[in-house]
Amino acid sequence: MEFDPGFMLESMDMWRKSLDMQIPVADEFKIHFMKNRRRLLEGFVTTGKAWKIIVCDLKPLDESGVLEDVRREVQVFLGWAEDGLRALDDLAPKR
Numbered sequence: 673m674e675f676d677p678g679f680m681l682e683s684m685d686m687w688r689k690s691l692d693m694q695i696p697v698a699d700e701f702k703i704h705f706m707k708n709r710r711r712l713l714e715g716f717v718t719t720g721k722a723w724k725i726i727v728c729d730l731k732p733l734d735e736s737g738v739l740e741d742v743r744r745e746v747q748v749f750l751g752w753a754e755d756g757l758r759a760l761d762d763l764a765p766k767r
């Protein structure tokens with residue numbers, strides 16, 4: 673199996689930009705993203721944690737630093753998703 677860092681980086685970038693509505697998307701998707709933000713963020717946290725485990729176990733084939741960049745970006749993505757969940761919690765009415 674071959675690791676494709678470009679796919680992982682592009683996926684994280686598109687997911688963030690889509691959910692944060694930083695790229696043009698159809699109105700139906702905007703509504704879906706707003707209604708399901710918590711569920712989507714929870715899925716991104718799960719994915720981010722899984723990817724973090726995977727990339728931590730990988731060994732670089734060269735000294736290009738690409739793997740370290742991917743590890744860093746996975747952590748940024750995971751932090752973004754976790755921060756998004758905290759922001760939703762902050763918006764929830766206090767009991």
